Amino acid sequence: MNNKNEYIERIQIGFQTAIHKMQPKMTEQMNKHNITATQFFVLMYLRKNESCKISEIAEYMGVKPSAVSFMIDRLEHSNFVYREHDKKDRRVVNIMLSEEGQKKLDLVIKERKEIFESSLLTLSDEELLQFALIAEKLAKAVTTEI
Structure with missing residues (x-):
């Protein structure tokens, strides 16, 4: 096995274990917040898109609009979240994150970050920097492939 394959296998196992x-x-954290x-x-x-239609969410997730509609309900x-009729075309209904939804999302993100931090604190500052750079590069590579 060449080094690249060995490294990829080690990374895969490491990610799966983590x-x-x-x-x-x-x-547990998600369940706590329902x-x-x-x-x-x-x-x-x-949050990223500010406002979108159910069909856009469904397309992004690769599911039927009826499934997304139920979730939005x-x-x-x-x-x-809340629904708002489009000002230009009243037939179009936009889904938007409510203030309460934004607060809940911020709290969940904060707590998820704490879970990651507890695992990542074993790394040195230099290792954290390298890991951040690699994770960002990997995210960019995966995004362009999809």
Whole structure:
């Protein structure tokens, strides 16, 4: 096995192990806030895009609009999002993150960061910098492939 394949295998195993160990904490934290991983994903998408249609969310997630509509109903019931008719075309309904949704999202992100920090504090400052650079490069590479 050449070095590159060996390194990739070690990275894969390392990521799988780390995720496996962090996942229960993440799930517990999300459950505490009554948010599913998919709802978190949608709230993050709304924060990034400010406003979007159900069809846009469905396309991004690769699911049917009816599934997203049901999820938006639940998020709206929790006051995390709201629907607003488009000013130019009243037939279009935009989904937007509410102030309460933004606060909840900020809290969940803060707590998720704390979970990551507890795992990453074993790294030196130099290792953290290198890991951050590599993670950013990897994220960019994966984004362009999709």
